[in-house]
Amino acid sequence: MAEYSLETKPSKSLRKRLTERGPMVLYGILFAACLAVGIGFHFQQWSSQVPLSTTLFLLYSAVTTVGFGSLWLFLRRYYRLRQDSPAKTLWSLLITGFILISLAAITSRIGRIDAPGLDLGLGFDLNTGIALTFPTIVKMVVISVLLILFAFLLLNRFQGLVLVKRSKTSQRNWNVMLFSMTLTAALTLMNTPGAGQSQWQNMALAVSVVFMVVNSFRLSWIVFLSFKEKLATIGLCLVFATFLILAFGIAQFSSDLFVIGGSGFLQHFFVPLATFVEQASLFGILYCSTAFLSLLFHLPTSGDYEQRAGERATMHSLAHLVGQVFDAETLFATIASAPVEAGSADASWLVMPDPSSGSLRHHVVSSHNISPDRISELVDSALLVDEMTAQGDPLIIREAPADHRLNVRPGDQMGSLLVVPLIARDELIGALFASKAVVSGFERDDVETISIFAAQASVAIDNARLFEQQVEKERLARELSIAREVQRKLLPQSVPQLPGLSMAASSISAQEVGGDYYDFVQLENDRYGVIIGDVSGKGTSAAFYMAEMQGIFQSVSRLAATPSIFLHHANMALAQTLDRNVFISAIYMIVDLKNETLDIARAGHCPAAAVRLSGESRFLRTKGLGLGLDRGDLFLKSLEEERINLEPGDVFVLYTDGVVESRNPEGEEFGYDRLLVTIDENRHEDADGIHSAVLSDLKNFMGNEVYDDDMTLVVLKWHGLPLEALSPPVQSMEESK
């Protein structure tokens, strides 16, 4: 039959099918061929009415074994990749089984003569066991194939159930069971049909029964069923077990209820296969029974289990959700509502200290199903948080109305209370409260579920805070870089080019913005003003005063005839705005190019270094208070002014304390002497040359140290006026060196 159906298939697709399901087709052909040959043996036996010789019988056994082995492999391959649900597996197996057994039952009833009081048997010679008629052979073969097919199907389908969540051991146990079943079957090879089993065969059967029992307890799939599925599966198992018992009977007590003489036909067909089918049905009955009982025991806890699973799933998704929220308000609301949303509590709220108000006391930041006012009426949250912190574990109050720490009376809808900590980076950042209307409402796994959620919520809050801080930090950095740009523009963008006078200047801030200031201004009659200033302190506040100083300089300098007058005006203007602890040191110089003089006044600033061509060097340490130190007359009274008649080669260096106070890695200061020596050594250079010489000296001195103060350096060098005054910049007289 199989061969025939194969030939009718379109030859076009045969190759394709062969490559796709090559092995399956091969098994199919092999099974059909072996079956045909097997029938041949029976036909020969019937026609001669002489039992087969031992050699022929062994040959028949081999052919039949190969044939049904192929069928087994065919089915195994077919079901290998099937991933059906347990209920579907049982259901489809039940339907298939019912069809197969029905077919067998119908076949067993065809051509049967029921004579009352006369047992005609199954149609086999009682002595030789040979079929008496040809239809008996056909009946035998059809019934046997149907029963064997069902047994094979049963084992293959149950394998899928037994090996859910398989381990090495479970896989091995299954294989050992199949092996012992096959061995038991093989031992019955020489048995005559209907004969009892020997001691050895019984022992082998006992071994396979042991492994059947072991495999029967592989019921992991039950855990994953929902309540409804469990109910349905219980029914299926019951029906299936009953069906198997009725169809096959237990052990040797074959039942003729469905298939009349089913076992007998099978035994006449091939005894080992009959034994195998018997064992398979026994396993089916065992497995269905254990599954039935196990399901029955699981049924009452199923609801609880599902609820827990539901709570956990909700908590999990909420935990995932809170990880996505960066807005504090929304985040707190989501966290506070989670225990209620998940069904673990009737009301819940989140408490945290409020750092913006400077209070470390925990207070309610968000609540769900209960108002903050109601909470403070019933519960002193801060006190409970302290208690929880003291005991280092979640705090569980089983009977809220009876607890002296709470102000809860019966009827307040608060029977039990749970407090779990929110801990981020080993620091308590808050606590999650959950309450239930019933007393003793929180079980251990409730505490666990809420605690796990709290841990994830803590991370989310921490992340949101870090995110906020990062945003704030970036904003500040942006503001500061803007401030830096603005301040840079307050300093001269270039050094004026003047006849006879070369100048160079630079300023470095230790932070983004600083309090150092220098500037140039052109006054009337070829006079130029040069200022350097240093606001006490560093950073932003210093930068604001520096900007003020710049405004004063730009507006007042042109009106002031002498450096003293300018500084006096500046002091008066600054007195209005400077904080008491802030002052500004400054030096103001006016260079008169025509008269070749330099007037200088010092308001508390580091004295300017003056070096002449001859090498004569000194600091111009005129008296004078810092700007802002005295807001009365003392400032002007104290202020001295010095006039210097310029000589070609004169060098003047203005600097802030950052220069002389810079330290090397040993902690030694650069100092005044070193500065003066460096200027002296480079006095033949022009202003730029001296400027860069001082900076590079300073850099060498400091090594790897970083600037920790603002540092400004202004260098002036008088080259002398050429004969035709006020002509373009002249090469200095340093040729004379």
Add this chain to the structure above:
Amino acid sequence: MSNFSVGFRTSGSVQILDLHGELDAHTAAELEAAIQKCQQENQVRILINGSDLLYISSAGLGVFMAYIEEVRESGGDIKIAALQAKVFNVFDLLGFPMLFDIMESEEEAVEKFSEAKAE
């Protein structure tokens, strides 16, 4: 970096503050706190002993300016004594000797306080 500390002593009715280490923008708050403490205890005759003061920045000088007015108004004074040469130079450059009594030794300063009291 912040190796600065203030020691408290009294000599008669004079509160002596011994400054140790480096007084800069970071450590200025400590001296502020010390002076505030003196004010709270009504000890307004304050003598700063700078023999162990190694460095002072403009922010450090600002502390003296911040409190001198209040202290003088309440009848006291802040006098400074025994500064190291380098530190005195910083005071001197800004003209502090014109605003404060800066003495070479603690004894001189204490004496100056008692003179003022005698008047």
